[in-house]
Amino acid sequence: MTRFALTLEFDGTPFFGLQRQKDGPSVQQSVEEAAFRVLGEEVRLHSAGRTDTGVHALAMRSHIDIAKDIAPFRLMEALNAHLRPEPIAVTRCEVVPDDWHARFSCVGRSYVYRIANRRAPLTLDKNRLWQVPQELDHAAMHEAAQALVGCHDFTTFRSVHCQADSPVKTLDRLDVEREGEEVRVHAAARSFLHHQVRSMVGCLALVGMGRWPIERMAEALAARDRQELGLNAPPHGLYFVAASYPADG
Template sequence: MTRFALTLEFDGTPFFGLQRQATGPSVQQAVEEAVRATTGEAVTLHAAGRTDAGVHALGMRVHVDVAKHIDAFRLMEAINHHLRPNPIAVLACDAVADDWHARFSCIGREYLYRIANRRSPLTLDLGRAWQVPQPLDADAMHRAAQALVGRHDFTTFRSVHCQARSPDKTLDLLSVKRAGEEVQIRAAARSFLHHQVRSMVGCLALVGMGRWHEEQVAEALAARDRAALGLNAPSEGLYFVRALYPSD
Protein backbone atom coordinates (compact mmCIF):
# COMPACT_ATOMS: atom_id res chain seq x y z
CA MET A 1 0.00 0.00 0.00
CA THR A 2 1.39 3.38 -1.04
CA ARG A 3 0.16 6.73 0.23
CA PHE A 4 0.04 9.42 -2.45
CA ALA A 5 -0.24 13.14 -1.73
CA LEU A 6 -2.10 15.04 -4.44
CA THR A 7 -2.32 18.79 -5.02
CA LEU A 8 -5.70 19.73 -6.46
CA GLU A 9 -6.93 22.77 -8.32
CA PHE A 10 -10.67 23.03 -8.81
CA ASP A 11 -13.55 25.31 -9.70
CA GLY A 12 -16.09 24.73 -6.95
CA THR A 13 -19.07 26.12 -8.89
CA PRO A 14 -20.70 22.79 -9.87
CA PHE A 15 -19.99 21.03 -6.57
CA PHE A 16 -21.80 20.86 -3.24
CA GLY A 17 -18.42 21.20 -1.53
CA LEU A 18 -15.22 19.20 -1.26
CA GLN A 19 -16.57 16.57 1.14
CA ARG A 20 -18.93 13.85 -0.10
CA GLN A 21 -22.57 14.89 0.03
CA ALA A 22 -25.72 12.80 -0.18
CA THR A 23 -27.51 15.64 -1.94
CA GLY A 24 -25.19 16.33 -4.87
CA PRO A 25 -21.76 16.07 -6.52
CA SER A 26 -18.58 16.74 -4.57
CA VAL A 27 -14.88 17.10 -5.32
CA GLN A 28 -14.14 14.11 -3.07
CA GLN A 29 -16.51 11.86 -4.98
CA ALA A 30 -15.11 12.90 -8.37
CA VAL A 31 -11.49 12.23 -7.35
CA GLU A 32 -12.29 8.94 -5.62
CA GLU A 33 -14.12 7.73 -8.72
CA ALA A 34 -11.18 8.77 -10.92
CA VAL A 35 -8.76 6.81 -8.71
CA ARG A 36 -11.05 3.79 -8.83
CA ALA A 37 -11.21 3.99 -12.63
CA THR A 38 -7.41 4.07 -12.66
CA THR A 39 -6.61 1.37 -10.09
CA GLY A 40 -9.78 -0.66 -9.70
CA GLU A 41 -9.69 0.15 -5.99
CA ALA A 42 -12.20 1.91 -3.76
CA VAL A 43 -10.25 4.62 -1.92
CA THR A 44 -11.06 7.31 0.63
CA LEU A 45 -9.75 10.81 0.00
CA HIS A 46 -8.53 12.85 2.99
CA ALA A 47 -8.09 16.61 2.54
CA ALA A 48 -6.20 19.42 4.29
CA GLY A 49 -9.45 21.34 4.63
CA ARG A 50 -13.12 21.31 3.80
CA THR A 51 -14.61 23.76 1.33
CA ASP A 52 -18.27 24.72 1.04
CA ALA A 53 -20.36 24.68 -2.11
CA GLY A 54 -18.99 27.12 -4.66
CA VAL A 55 -15.58 27.58 -3.00
CA HIS A 56 -12.53 27.08 -5.23
CA ALA A 57 -8.99 25.77 -4.68
CA LEU A 58 -5.62 26.68 -6.15
CA GLY A 59 -3.61 24.12 -4.16
CA MET A 60 -5.68 21.81 -1.97
CA ARG A 61 -3.58 18.96 -0.55
CA VAL A 62 -5.22 15.54 -0.22
CA HIS A 63 -4.07 11.95 0.08
CA VAL A 64 -5.24 8.49 -0.96
CA ASP A 65 -3.85 4.99 -0.25
CA VAL A 66 -3.34 2.77 -3.30
CA ALA A 67 -2.43 -0.94 -3.30
CA LYS A 68 -1.66 -1.18 -7.02
CA HIS A 69 1.96 -0.72 -8.00
CA ILE A 70 2.02 2.53 -10.00
CA ASP A 71 4.40 5.46 -10.06
CA ALA A 72 3.25 8.92 -9.03
CA PHE A 73 3.44 10.50 -12.50
CA ARG A 74 1.38 7.77 -14.16
CA LEU A 75 -1.19 7.97 -11.37
CA MET A 76 -1.49 11.74 -11.77
CA GLU A 77 -1.90 11.49 -15.55
CA ALA A 78 -4.52 8.75 -15.26
CA ILE A 79 -6.54 10.56 -12.58
CA ASN A 80 -6.55 13.73 -14.68
CA HIS A 81 -7.78 11.70 -17.66
CA HIS A 82 -10.64 10.16 -15.69
CA LEU A 83 -11.59 13.47 -14.03
CA ARG A 84 -12.69 14.97 -17.33
CA PRO A 85 -14.94 16.90 -17.80
CA ASN A 86 -15.02 17.86 -14.11
CA PRO A 87 -13.25 21.21 -13.46
CA ILE A 88 -10.64 19.50 -11.26
CA ALA A 89 -6.94 19.03 -11.98
CA VAL A 90 -4.19 17.18 -10.14
CA LEU A 91 -1.22 19.56 -10.24
CA ALA A 92 1.23 17.33 -8.38
CA CYS A 93 1.39 13.77 -7.08
CA ASP A 94 4.02 12.34 -4.73
CA ALA A 95 4.48 9.14 -2.75
CA VAL A 96 4.73 10.04 0.95
CA ALA A 97 5.36 8.28 4.23
CA ASP A 98 2.58 6.10 5.64
CA ASP A 99 2.17 8.43 8.64
CA TRP A 100 1.81 11.58 6.52
CA HIS A 101 -1.76 12.88 6.67
CA ALA A 102 -3.19 15.66 4.51
CA ARG A 103 -5.26 17.01 7.40
CA PHE A 104 -3.50 16.06 10.62
CA SER A 105 0.06 16.76 9.40
CA CYS A 106 -0.94 20.22 8.16
CA ILE A 107 0.43 23.14 10.20
CA GLY A 108 -0.99 26.06 8.23
CA ARG A 109 -3.67 27.01 5.73
CA GLU A 110 -4.01 30.05 3.52
CA TYR A 111 -7.06 31.50 1.79
CA LEU A 112 -7.61 34.23 -0.79
CA TYR A 113 -10.86 36.14 -1.21
CA ARG A 114 -11.44 38.08 -4.43
CA ILE A 115 -13.84 41.03 -4.66
CA ALA A 116 -14.52 42.43 -8.13
CA ASN A 117 -15.07 46.09 -7.31
CA ARG A 118 -16.79 47.31 -10.48
CA ARG A 119 -20.24 48.17 -11.80
CA SER A 120 -19.99 46.35 -15.13
CA PRO A 121 -21.28 42.76 -15.12
CA LEU A 122 -18.71 40.03 -14.66
CA THR A 123 -17.88 37.86 -17.65
CA LEU A 124 -14.59 35.97 -17.21
CA ASP A 125 -14.84 36.08 -13.40
CA LEU A 126 -18.53 35.23 -13.13
CA GLY A 127 -18.82 32.73 -10.29
CA ARG A 128 -15.17 33.23 -9.38
CA ALA A 129 -15.34 36.57 -7.53
CA TRP A 130 -17.84 38.52 -5.43
CA GLN A 131 -18.98 41.58 -7.34
CA VAL A 132 -19.40 44.70 -5.20
CA PRO A 133 -20.40 47.66 -7.42
CA GLN A 134 -20.01 50.49 -4.88
CA PRO A 135 -16.45 51.84 -4.34
CA LEU A 136 -14.46 50.10 -1.59
CA ASP A 137 -11.80 51.73 0.58
CA ALA A 138 -9.23 48.91 0.68
CA ASP A 139 -6.92 50.83 3.04
CA ALA A 140 -9.68 51.22 5.62
CA MET A 141 -10.51 47.54 5.25
CA HIS A 142 -6.90 46.60 5.90
CA ARG A 143 -6.68 48.79 8.99
CA ALA A 144 -9.88 47.31 10.39
CA ALA A 145 -8.67 43.77 9.64
CA GLN A 146 -5.70 44.08 11.98
CA ALA A 147 -8.02 43.91 15.01
CA LEU A 148 -8.68 40.27 14.07
CA VAL A 149 -5.04 39.18 13.83
CA GLY A 150 -3.82 37.13 16.80
CA ARG A 151 -5.53 34.69 19.14
CA HIS A 152 -9.19 35.48 19.82
CA ASP A 153 -12.59 34.00 20.48
CA PHE A 154 -14.09 34.14 16.96
CA THR A 155 -17.66 33.21 17.95
CA THR A 156 -19.03 36.19 16.00
CA PHE A 157 -17.34 34.94 12.84
CA ARG A 158 -18.30 31.30 13.30
CA SER A 159 -21.16 29.50 11.55
CA VAL A 160 -23.90 28.19 13.82
CA HIS A 161 -23.22 24.80 12.18
CA CYS A 162 -19.50 24.85 13.03
CA GLN A 163 -18.38 21.60 14.68
CA ALA A 164 -15.10 22.87 16.14
CA ARG A 165 -14.73 22.24 19.87
CA SER A 166 -13.62 25.80 20.61
CA PRO A 167 -14.16 29.20 18.96
CA ASP A 168 -10.60 30.21 19.89
CA LYS A 169 -8.28 30.49 16.89
CA THR A 170 -4.99 32.23 16.12
CA LEU A 171 -5.13 34.29 12.94
CA ASP A 172 -1.59 34.81 11.63
CA LEU A 173 -2.41 37.09 8.70
CA LEU A 174 -5.35 39.12 7.43
CA SER A 175 -4.40 41.59 4.71
CA VAL A 176 -6.37 43.66 2.23
CA LYS A 177 -4.98 45.25 -0.90
CA ARG A 178 -6.30 46.65 -4.15
CA ALA A 179 -5.10 45.42 -7.55
CA GLY A 180 -6.87 47.55 -10.12
CA GLU A 181 -10.60 46.76 -9.96
CA GLU A 182 -9.98 43.82 -7.63
CA VAL A 183 -9.75 43.90 -3.84
CA GLN A 184 -7.87 40.88 -2.50
CA ILE A 185 -8.11 39.63 1.09
CA ARG A 186 -5.58 37.04 2.28
CA ALA A 187 -5.97 35.05 5.49
CA ALA A 188 -3.54 32.58 7.04
CA ALA A 189 -3.81 30.45 10.17
CA ARG A 190 -3.14 26.95 11.41
CA SER A 191 -6.86 26.27 11.06
CA PHE A 192 -10.14 28.13 10.61
CA LEU A 193 -13.68 27.89 11.89
CA HIS A 194 -16.55 27.13 9.53
CA HIS A 195 -17.38 30.31 7.56
CA GLN A 196 -14.72 32.29 9.45
CA VAL A 197 -13.02 33.76 6.38
CA ARG A 198 -16.28 34.62 4.61
CA SER A 199 -17.65 36.21 7.79
CA MET A 200 -14.53 38.35 8.27
CA VAL A 201 -14.60 39.42 4.62
CA GLY A 202 -18.26 40.41 4.84
CA CYS A 203 -17.62 42.74 7.77
CA LEU A 204 -14.53 44.23 6.13
CA ALA A 205 -16.60 44.91 3.00
CA LEU A 206 -19.05 46.90 5.12
CA VAL A 207 -16.09 49.02 6.30
CA GLY A 208 -14.95 49.47 2.70
CA MET A 209 -18.43 50.63 1.68
CA GLY A 210 -18.53 53.12 4.55
CA ARG A 211 -21.51 51.38 6.18
CA TRP A 212 -19.36 50.40 9.20
CA HIS A 213 -16.68 52.49 10.86
CA GLU A 214 -13.33 50.74 11.25
CA GLU A 215 -13.73 50.15 14.98
CA GLN A 216 -16.91 48.13 14.46
CA VAL A 217 -14.92 45.09 13.36
CA ALA A 218 -13.15 45.00 16.73
CA GLU A 219 -16.49 45.59 18.44
CA ALA A 220 -18.07 42.67 16.57
CA LEU A 221 -15.17 40.44 17.61
CA ALA A 222 -15.50 41.50 21.26
CA ALA A 223 -19.25 40.80 21.22
CA ARG A 224 -18.62 37.05 20.80
CA ASP A 225 -22.10 36.80 19.34
CA ARG A 226 -23.07 35.67 15.84
CA ALA A 227 -25.87 38.25 15.93
CA ALA A 228 -23.18 40.96 15.84
CA LEU A 229 -22.03 39.80 12.39
CA GLY A 230 -22.76 42.37 9.73
CA LEU A 231 -22.50 40.27 6.57
CA ASN A 232 -21.36 36.82 5.46
CA ALA A 233 -19.62 37.09 2.08
CA PRO A 234 -20.74 34.66 -0.66
CA SER A 235 -18.75 31.53 -1.47
CA GLU A 236 -17.79 32.31 -5.07
CA GLY A 237 -14.97 34.69 -4.13
CA LEU A 238 -13.17 32.27 -1.79
CA TYR A 239 -10.11 30.20 -2.77
CA PHE A 240 -8.12 27.68 -0.73
CA VAL A 241 -4.59 28.72 -1.72
CA ARG A 242 -2.28 26.25 -0.01
CA ALA A 243 -1.62 23.96 2.92
CA LEU A 244 1.69 24.04 4.81
CA TYR A 245 3.52 21.05 6.30
CA PRO A 246 6.64 20.73 8.49
CA SER A 247 8.72 19.73 5.45
CA ASP A 248 7.82 23.05 3.78
Protein backbone atom coordinates (compact mmCIF):
# COMPACT_ATOMS: atom_id res chain seq x y z
CA MET A 1 0.00 0.00 0.00
CA THR A 2 1.21 3.50 -0.77
CA ARG A 3 -0.01 6.51 1.17
CA PHE A 4 -0.89 9.60 -0.86
CA ALA A 5 -1.41 13.01 0.69
CA LEU A 6 -4.10 15.01 -1.12
CA THR A 7 -4.73 18.73 -0.82
CA LEU A 8 -8.42 19.40 -1.37
CA GLU A 9 -10.20 22.60 -2.29
CA PHE A 10 -14.00 22.57 -2.14
CA ASP A 11 -17.12 24.69 -2.13
CA GLY A 12 -18.98 23.43 0.93
CA THR A 13 -22.40 24.69 -0.22
CA PRO A 14 -23.85 21.41 -1.58
CA PHE A 15 -22.33 19.15 1.09
CA PHE A 16 -23.39 18.07 4.57
CA GLY A 17 -19.79 18.69 5.56
CA LEU A 18 -16.49 17.02 4.82
CA GLN A 19 -16.98 13.77 6.73
CA ARG A 20 -19.31 11.02 5.55
CA GLN A 21 -22.93 11.36 6.71
CA LYS A 22 -25.77 8.87 6.68
CA ASP A 23 -28.28 11.44 5.49
CA GLY A 24 -26.65 13.51 2.78
CA PRO A 25 -23.78 14.17 0.40
CA SER A 26 -20.29 14.72 1.82
CA VAL A 27 -16.88 15.60 0.42
CA GLN A 28 -15.48 12.34 1.84
CA GLN A 29 -18.05 10.21 0.03
CA SER A 30 -17.46 12.04 -3.27
CA VAL A 31 -13.68 11.61 -3.07
CA GLU A 32 -13.91 7.95 -2.03
CA GLU A 33 -16.32 7.21 -4.88
CA ALA A 34 -14.11 9.04 -7.40
CA ALA A 35 -11.13 7.00 -6.14
CA PHE A 36 -13.10 3.80 -6.58
CA ARG A 37 -13.90 4.72 -10.17
CA VAL A 38 -10.24 5.54 -10.84
CA LEU A 39 -8.63 2.61 -9.01
CA GLY A 40 -11.25 -0.07 -8.53
CA GLU A 41 -10.30 0.01 -4.84
CA GLU A 42 -12.29 1.02 -1.80
CA VAL A 43 -10.24 3.72 -0.09
CA ARG A 44 -10.87 5.66 3.08
CA LEU A 45 -10.22 9.39 3.15
CA HIS A 46 -8.70 10.82 6.35
CA SER A 47 -8.56 14.60 6.73
CA ALA A 48 -6.92 17.19 8.97
CA GLY A 49 -10.23 18.76 9.95
CA ARG A 50 -13.94 18.13 10.07
CA THR A 51 -16.08 20.82 8.50
CA ASP A 52 -19.78 21.59 8.85
CA THR A 53 -22.40 21.93 6.15
CA GLY A 54 -21.60 24.93 3.98
CA VAL A 55 -18.04 25.43 5.26
CA HIS A 56 -15.43 25.72 2.50
CA ALA A 57 -11.81 24.62 2.17
CA LEU A 58 -8.97 26.24 0.27
CA ALA A 59 -6.39 23.59 1.20
CA MET A 60 -7.69 20.72 3.29
CA ARG A 61 -4.98 18.10 3.83
CA SER A 62 -6.09 14.49 3.53
CA HIS A 63 -4.67 11.07 2.79
CA ILE A 64 -5.67 7.76 1.22
CA ASP A 65 -3.87 4.39 1.01
CA ILE A 66 -3.75 2.75 -2.40
CA ALA A 67 -2.64 -0.75 -3.46
CA LYS A 68 -2.48 0.00 -7.19
CA ASP A 69 0.75 1.41 -8.62
CA ILE A 70 0.02 4.93 -9.86
CA ALA A 71 2.03 8.14 -10.17
CA PRO A 72 0.83 11.07 -7.98
CA PHE A 73 0.26 13.37 -10.96
CA ARG A 74 -1.83 10.76 -12.76
CA LEU A 75 -3.82 10.06 -9.61
CA MET A 76 -4.55 13.78 -9.16
CA GLU A 77 -5.64 14.24 -12.77
CA ALA A 78 -7.83 11.13 -12.69
CA LEU A 79 -9.47 12.07 -9.39
CA ASN A 80 -10.22 15.57 -10.70
CA ALA A 81 -11.71 14.13 -13.89
CA HIS A 82 -13.93 11.76 -11.90
CA LEU A 83 -14.94 14.41 -9.33
CA ARG A 84 -16.56 16.59 -12.02
CA PRO A 85 -19.01 18.26 -11.88
CA GLU A 86 -18.84 18.33 -8.09
CA PRO A 87 -17.10 21.44 -6.65
CA ILE A 88 -14.16 19.50 -5.21
CA ALA A 89 -10.63 19.66 -6.64
CA VAL A 90 -7.38 17.94 -5.75
CA THR A 91 -4.82 20.75 -6.01
CA ARG A 92 -1.81 18.73 -4.88
CA CYS A 93 -0.95 15.05 -4.56
CA GLU A 94 2.21 13.40 -3.26
CA VAL A 95 3.47 10.16 -1.78
CA VAL A 96 4.05 10.36 1.97
CA PRO A 97 5.51 7.91 4.53
CA ASP A 98 3.13 5.29 5.94
CA ASP A 99 3.23 6.92 9.36
CA TRP A 100 2.16 10.34 8.06
CA HIS A 101 -1.47 10.88 9.04
CA ALA A 102 -3.48 13.84 7.75
CA ARG A 103 -5.34 14.14 11.04
CA PHE A 104 -3.08 12.74 13.75
CA SER A 105 0.20 14.16 12.42
CA CYS A 106 -1.31 17.63 12.00
CA VAL A 107 0.13 20.18 14.42
CA GLY A 108 -1.58 23.34 13.19
CA ARG A 109 -4.85 24.34 11.58
CA SER A 110 -5.88 27.73 10.27
CA TYR A 111 -9.13 29.23 9.13
CA VAL A 112 -10.29 32.49 7.67
CA TYR A 113 -13.80 33.83 8.21
CA ARG A 114 -14.99 36.31 5.57
CA ILE A 115 -17.63 38.95 6.32
CA ALA A 116 -19.16 41.24 3.68
CA ASN A 117 -19.86 44.40 5.64
CA ARG A 118 -22.45 46.03 3.42
CA ARG A 119 -26.16 46.66 3.13
CA ALA A 120 -26.65 45.35 -0.40
CA PRO A 121 -27.39 41.63 -0.74
CA LEU A 122 -24.53 39.51 -2.08
CA THR A 123 -24.52 38.47 -5.72
CA LEU A 124 -21.15 37.09 -6.90
CA ASP A 125 -20.19 36.27 -3.29
CA LYS A 126 -23.45 34.59 -2.28
CA ASN A 127 -22.69 31.55 -0.08
CA ARG A 128 -19.06 32.74 0.08
CA LEU A 129 -19.26 35.44 2.76
CA TRP A 130 -21.50 36.31 5.70
CA GLN A 131 -23.30 39.55 4.91
CA VAL A 132 -23.50 41.91 7.92
CA PRO A 133 -25.32 45.17 7.09
CA GLN A 134 -24.49 47.08 10.31
CA GLU A 135 -21.16 48.91 10.12
CA LEU A 136 -18.49 46.86 11.89
CA ASP A 137 -15.71 48.45 13.93
CA HIS A 138 -12.95 46.04 12.94
CA ALA A 139 -10.39 47.66 15.27
CA ALA A 140 -12.68 46.98 18.26
CA MET A 141 -13.18 43.42 17.02
CA HIS A 142 -9.43 42.89 16.78
CA GLU A 143 -8.90 44.24 20.27
CA ALA A 144 -11.63 42.03 21.72
CA ALA A 145 -10.21 39.01 19.89
CA GLN A 146 -6.91 39.26 21.74
CA ALA A 147 -8.65 38.21 24.97
CA LEU A 148 -9.18 34.78 23.41
CA VAL A 149 -5.59 34.19 22.29
CA GLY A 150 -3.66 31.76 24.48
CA CYS A 151 -4.56 28.64 26.46
CA HIS A 152 -8.14 28.78 27.74
CA ASP A 153 -11.20 26.74 28.55
CA PHE A 154 -13.34 27.52 25.46
CA THR A 155 -16.59 25.99 26.76
CA THR A 156 -18.51 29.19 25.90
CA PHE A 157 -17.45 28.85 22.26
CA ARG A 158 -18.06 25.11 21.95
CA SER A 159 -20.99 23.35 20.31
CA VAL A 160 -23.06 21.14 22.59
CA HIS A 161 -22.34 18.38 20.06
CA CYS A 162 -18.56 18.75 20.42
CA GLN A 163 -16.87 15.38 21.01
CA ALA A 164 -13.48 16.66 22.18
CA ASP A 165 -12.29 15.26 25.53
CA SER A 166 -11.38 18.68 26.88
CA PRO A 167 -12.63 22.23 26.26
CA VAL A 168 -9.11 23.55 26.85
CA LYS A 169 -7.34 24.68 23.69
CA THR A 170 -4.49 27.01 22.85
CA LEU A 171 -5.49 29.67 20.34
CA ASP A 172 -2.36 30.94 18.57
CA ARG A 173 -3.88 33.70 16.50
CA LEU A 174 -7.15 35.59 16.16
CA ASP A 175 -6.68 38.65 13.95
CA VAL A 176 -9.32 40.89 12.45
CA GLU A 177 -8.56 43.02 9.41
CA ARG A 178 -10.57 45.05 6.93
CA GLU A 179 -10.04 45.39 3.19
CA GLY A 180 -12.68 47.68 1.73
CA GLU A 181 -16.11 46.31 2.60
CA GLU A 182 -14.68 42.92 3.59
CA VAL A 183 -13.77 42.10 7.20
CA ARG A 184 -11.65 38.97 7.65
CA VAL A 185 -10.98 37.02 10.83
CA HIS A 186 -7.88 34.82 10.80
CA ALA A 187 -7.72 32.01 13.36
CA ALA A 188 -4.91 29.53 14.00
CA ALA A 189 -4.44 26.80 16.61
CA ARG A 190 -3.15 23.26 16.93
CA SER A 191 -6.81 22.23 16.95
CA PHE A 192 -10.25 23.73 17.48
CA LEU A 193 -13.43 22.68 19.24
CA HIS A 194 -16.58 22.06 17.20
CA HIS A 195 -18.07 25.45 16.14
CA GLN A 196 -15.26 27.31 17.94
CA VAL A 197 -14.31 29.60 15.06
CA ARG A 198 -17.92 30.40 14.15
CA SER A 199 -18.79 31.07 17.79
CA MET A 200 -15.80 33.36 18.28
CA VAL A 201 -16.61 35.23 15.05
CA GLY A 202 -20.27 35.61 16.03
CA CYS A 203 -19.32 37.30 19.29
CA LEU A 204 -16.68 39.43 17.58
CA ALA A 205 -19.39 40.65 15.19
CA LEU A 206 -21.48 41.74 18.20
CA VAL A 207 -18.48 43.74 19.38
CA GLY A 208 -18.07 45.20 15.88
CA MET A 209 -21.73 46.28 15.84
CA GLY A 210 -21.35 47.94 19.24
CA ARG A 211 -23.83 45.55 20.87
CA TRP A 212 -21.08 44.08 23.07
CA PRO A 213 -18.42 46.22 24.78
CA ILE A 214 -14.89 44.99 24.11
CA GLU A 215 -14.53 43.64 27.68
CA ARG A 216 -17.54 41.37 27.28
CA MET A 217 -15.46 38.97 25.16
CA ALA A 218 -13.15 38.20 28.10
CA GLU A 219 -16.19 37.88 30.40
CA ALA A 220 -17.89 35.44 28.03
CA LEU A 221 -14.72 33.34 27.90
CA ALA A 222 -14.32 33.38 31.70
CA ALA A 223 -17.94 32.33 32.19
CA ARG A 224 -17.23 28.93 30.57
CA ASP A 225 -20.93 28.72 29.80
CA ARG A 226 -22.51 28.13 26.39
CA GLN A 227 -25.42 30.33 27.49
CA GLU A 228 -23.03 33.29 27.36
CA LEU A 229 -22.51 32.81 23.65
CA GLY A 230 -23.92 35.83 21.85
CA LEU A 231 -24.11 34.56 18.30
CA ASN A 232 -22.84 31.68 16.18
CA ALA A 233 -21.73 33.01 12.79
CA PRO A 234 -23.21 31.14 9.79
CA PRO A 235 -21.07 28.43 8.14
CA HIS A 236 -20.83 29.88 4.63
CA GLY A 237 -18.26 32.57 5.59
CA LEU A 238 -15.81 30.00 6.98
CA TYR A 239 -12.83 28.58 5.07
CA PHE A 240 -10.34 25.94 6.18
CA VAL A 241 -7.12 27.52 4.92
CA ALA A 242 -4.18 25.32 5.88
CA ALA A 243 -2.93 22.40 7.96
CA SER A 244 0.68 22.17 9.04
CA TYR A 245 2.87 19.17 9.86
CA PRO A 246 6.18 18.78 11.70
CA ALA A 247 8.10 18.04 8.50
CA ASP A 248 6.81 21.23 6.82
CA GLY A 249 9.94 22.95 8.09
